[in-house]
Amino acid sequence: MSSYTVGILGGGQLGRMTVEAAHRLNIKVAILDSESAPAKQINLVAADKHVTGSFAKASDVKVLASRCDVLTYEIEHVDTKVLEELEEEQPFVEGTEWYRIQPSWKTVRTIQDKFVQKSHLAKFDIPTAKSIAVGTSHPQGLKDIADQIGFPLMLKSRTEAYDGRGNYPVKTVSDIEPALKALADRPLYAEKWAHFKMELAVMVVKTAQEASIDSWESSTLAYPTVETIHEDSICKLVYAPPRDVSKKVTEAAQQLARRAVSTFLGTGVFGVELFLLADDSLVVNEIAPRPHNSGHYTIEACGMSQYEAHIKAILPDQASRIPEGATDLSVGAAIMLNILGGPQPDSHLLVEDAARDVPGAHVHMYGKGDGRPGRKMGHITVTGFSMSECENKIHSLVQMVDAVRAHRTDTSSASKEAILNTAKELAKTRPPPPPRPVIAVVMGSDTDLATLKAGLAMLDTFEIPYEVHITSAHRTPQYMLDFGKAAASRGLKAIIAAAGGAAHLPGMMASETPVPVIGVPVKASSLDGLDSLMSIVQMPRGVPVATVGIGNSTNAAILAARIVGTSDAKVQQKVQDHLQKMEDDNMEKEHRLQREGWKVYKKLDA
Structure with a gap:
């Protein structure tokens, strides 16, 4: 593992967690900050290399640099002039062509000034909110800028602003003077409001x-x-x-x-x-x-x-x-x-x-x-x-x-x-938020609900959150397609789709989503649901739909639960419990058959 010592300008919480990571890698870290800084409290390994002082003071930065191989930051409000001097004196880690200051002081200098940062990104066509430098503290100057980019806008300090400090929303002309007063004696820029x-x-x-x-x-x-x-x-x-x-x-x-x-x-x-x-x-x-x-x-x-x-x-x-x-x-x-x-x-x-x-x-x-x-x-x-x-x-x-x-x-x-x-x-x-559905149950018509009830009851038994919708492939095709496109981003892990007749719903849904789709053929008035089964199972190569037996929404629910269970141990255990219950029920029948004999058993079931 690396034998280099890392110096960090700043010893707050970010430095503290960086030290924790470095310790696990057996890398020494020296901190420049106050005596009781959070990062120093847990870093005794390199205590002799720590510097008590300020990361904004050039002489303190130079002392830290003399004790380390690589310099980095936990806060960007540092003196980049001294970093520039240090790089001129010794740019690389000894024996390498690796710069001692990472990331570069030039990067930090650019990022320190938020307007310069935005201008830098614009040169590379990186989209940002439109920004204009405020060259005067006179209200009319900001009024002229507002005429260009419109209200509302955000007046921001170009430097030393964080956690909302240094920002002032300007929603109307009446906000201009209070904004300039609140951010007086700072270099400013105006930024178009991002809705x-x-x-x-x-x-x-x-x-x-x-x-x-x-x-x-x-x-x-x-x-x-x-x-x-x-x-x-x-x-x-x-x-x-x-x-x-x-x-x-x-x-x-x-x-x-x-x-x-x-x-x-x-x-x-x-x-x-x-x-x-x-x-x-x-x-x-x-x-x-x-x-x-x-x-x-x-x-x-x-x-x-x-x-x-x-x-x-x-x-x-x-x-x-x-x-x-x-x-x-x-x-x-x-x-x-x-x-x-x-x-x-x-x-x-x-x-x-x-x-x-x-x-x-x-x-x-x-x-x-x-x-x-x-x-x-x-x-x-x-x-x-x-x-x-x-x-x-x-x-x-x-x-x-x-x-x-x-x-x-x-x-x-x-x-x-x-x-x-x-x-x-x-x-x-504020009660706890209801569980987010991980299974969607969709149908082409409300008449399919009768077929789905057994499967919905099974999902209730497994305590899996689900939602139920009517998304007809023929009567509301756009709604169905939009539903499928959004399924993955909404956290759905499986979709159960019931349809009769031509049964296009499961296949069309599967064509729009990476989420597994399970088709349930519904027994219609003709062909006893065989037409639906054949329609669902005969999907073209590349667009699979899992298919269960005609009307068997119970199996669809159990299959969906198994899919969810691959990433949720609690659901997987529910499925395992269901399998165990089926085994227990069947063995109980077997023991009774052996104990009573088939003649009695048959008579009791008659």
Whole structure:
């Protein structure tokens, strides 16, 4: 394993989790930050190499550089001038042609100024919201810009802005003066309002030092696209995968993020925030040249965490050894919830305590000491076979987080009891979300419902969430096709489709979805359902439909349960229990037959 020492500018929670990953790789890490920084608390191996000081102070940065082989960051608000000087003095890791500063200080300098960042991306045709630099603090100057891009717009600080700090929404002319006053003495730019329907994020690993958008496929790897929920401009929840988003969109987001990151110099992990617009197009919002809050979930949910990937990507002997698939989800779904400080220094610990009652909740506390409203104090990740399972697990913890937030301004009077009582009240008004259906049962006509009732009862027995629809292939063809196209992104694992007569529904549904389709032939008034059976079973090569016997919706339900059970152990156990029950029932009949004899047995059954 690598013998290099990594120096990190900044020792907060991102640095702390990077240190944890480095320890598992037997790599030493030195931190530049305050004496009690979270990353230093757990890093005694290289304690003699730590620097107590500021990552914004040139002399302190130089001391850290003298003690390390490779320099990287956990925050981009660093002095790039001193990094430029350090590279001039010694550009490469000794004995290699690998740059000591990863990613490049040039990349950080570009990203530090958000307007310059947007301008850089525009040069490579990476879609972003239209932005215009504000060259004057006079209200008329912003009014002229508003005339160009329209209201509403977002007035943003070009530098040193994060978690919503440095942003001011300008919805009408009357907001201009308050906005300029709130962001006085800052370099500003105006950004056209993005009417997005969802915020997405992708963590990207860049393993090549050069910048080339033409080689984005070979120089980058992407973690899954995730959905992010923000509150008070701070990330609250991360859903992996995003809810109700098509695979086409999630893949497009990964490709866009990788292309954007490939335009920057240097290696490491980058956090890419995106907006999903109403027409399913994507624009890049911001990029961070480091691990990111939206990637915390990767610790438990992926083959390799973003922190391990970052350590490997910045080292000359490891960057090329991050294998394809290492960044994929290793669980069915995951949700990450941020723990923020509340009204009292220890209010956030109520969330940590509540997590102890949630099976499989992975708690990460950052060691920051006293909390304050809005300060990130930790996070919790839950994983499961499905998004429904994860939503159910984390529900009570979201209520506790919301209860802490509800009292965040009551710094003098909010007690633990008050917060707990608020959490109880929230639980009464916000029941856990119903399970998301994993099986869809569709029919061509409501007359087919009689055939499906036995199968629906079987799904109830297995306690599998399902939904029932009428999606006629002939009377509502577009609705049927749209249903099939959206099935996978909605989390459906199997579709049971019943149809009689020509029975086109199962085959047409299968032509539009990668989700397995199980056809149930319905016995019609003529041919006893044989026509339906032959229609469903005789699908053209390349578009398979599993087919059960005429009218046998019970078998369709059991087959669908077996499909779901391949990724859900609880459902698989239900199917196993069903098999055991059938065996027990049959053996009971066998024992009775042997005990009583066939004559009596037959008489009893008569």
